[in-house]
Amino acid sequence: MASRLELPAIQIDSGMDRSLNRLAPFFQSLATANQSALLLDFDGTLAPMRVDPSKVRPWAGVVRLLQEIQESGRTRLSIITGRSANEVVLQLGMRDAPEIWGLHGAERLSVDGSWVREELPASDQSLLEAARLRVRIALPDARVEEKRNGVVVHWRGKPVRFIQSIQSRALNALLPFTNTNGVRLLQFDGGIELRIGCDKGDAVRMILAEIPSTAPVAYLGDDVTDEDAFQALNGRGLTVLVRRNWRPSVAQAWLRPPAELREFLTAWLRAAKSVYNS
Template identity: 35%
Template sequence: MGAPNAPSPPRPLEEQWPRIRATIADATGILVCLDFDGTLAPIVEDPDAAMPTERNREAVATLVDTPEITTAVISGRALSDVRQRLEGPSIYAGNHGLELARDGDISVHPVAREHAARIERLCAVLEVALAPVPNCRVENKRLTGTVHFRAVPSAAVPTVRRLTHDIVDRFGGDTLELSPGKQILETGPDLTWGKGDAVEVIAADEPSETTVIYVGDDVTDESAFRAVEPDGLGIRVGGDEPSSASARVESPADVADFLSWLGSTGVDLLE
């Protein structure tokens, strides 16, 4: 068996309409999985200020009220954080899928639960070490930790990266790993689990003829794109970098356009 093809730049969404319509027409239902930051909410310098656009809030509410559609939010934020920023969906996954809320229950990956105390200690060390760096912020999400440097002066960014790598190597040992994102560094348990695994767990509860759609904007969404493509649809928000998603849109405003279409015209295509 040959190696899988390398990801290529996703095509603009408008070029994918025939395929999208055909995929939905062959389905009996739709599972829509949505990232939060950069997808439903614009990226902002202060993560605490991030909120979904009003049009995305309205579009998600329409999807939630549509019986043929199941809506899930899958975020790198802590579960409690993302749930309070957008109400309505029946399913939420936080910390890149390490936390999952559905059917009134919350499940936590057992390995992540075991390492929560280590993450807390690591975040405390990072806070002290990075305190002299202007506008650098360390976020303890209980199961993972994030170093935000979007607002850090460019000259200081290499220092943030170096200190973060050094501290995670020293205090995380072989049990924690560091991964990049959009002007962030995230640390969490060293295990093979991500948003794509959360999508697969959620999709397993849906009927077999369900079309799965995932919309996201960051490298942490790539495993979810791989989980849904090619039978479903992955939509990358942002530039035309190589991605496992097959379609792309420019911004959260375009996401609102697509979700609005899905909740009106798109659902009418279901067989």
């Protein structure tokens, strides 16, 4: 029997109807499982937020832990992000890139390099093009990100006196497009996004369909866009909010990065390397 697992210092907020006792059985099951899955958001979870997204890099020590977890051979490692999959490959900087679900699950870059994506019908593409044009006209002073399945207005790093104006104009520009089925308007930490198609919950459900029903699974995320993933996994696996400051969430536990995130990954690695005999 391997030595006793050292568990991370998970924080539980009084608003979460959960117990620390949940984690010991989870890591024990991980130590005895042949297969498991660790699902992770990127920005804000594995890496600190930056005004310039091109400068985002993972917290110190995280890449090494992820690499070792992947090399253990017992964990399916998946990044589920709002960014494009290819962009995250470069910024994550792992020696062997894991599976990456980009654009909230609309893209899937597998470890073998194969790539698939969700195709939007012509009507949705036309709606997005109209939304992009509306935003360019209404918000010439904001950073606007045009994705294949959405349009994003960012105000992170803007002076406080400008944020309310940008937010108001963004809502006025984008709300009219939400009358169409399948179109969602989501405000996140530092911006707002009009998106069509997949969300992170869809990516989680597709992964769950591909792994044994008994495999331990966890999802770690920070922002409101991760709530879809938490909801998809609750009742089946462990969901963890990763933020320095707590916010209301359906997640079961709360970690403060980077130290507690590293502790969690270290505990996962220790369990993945353990060999328990029944």
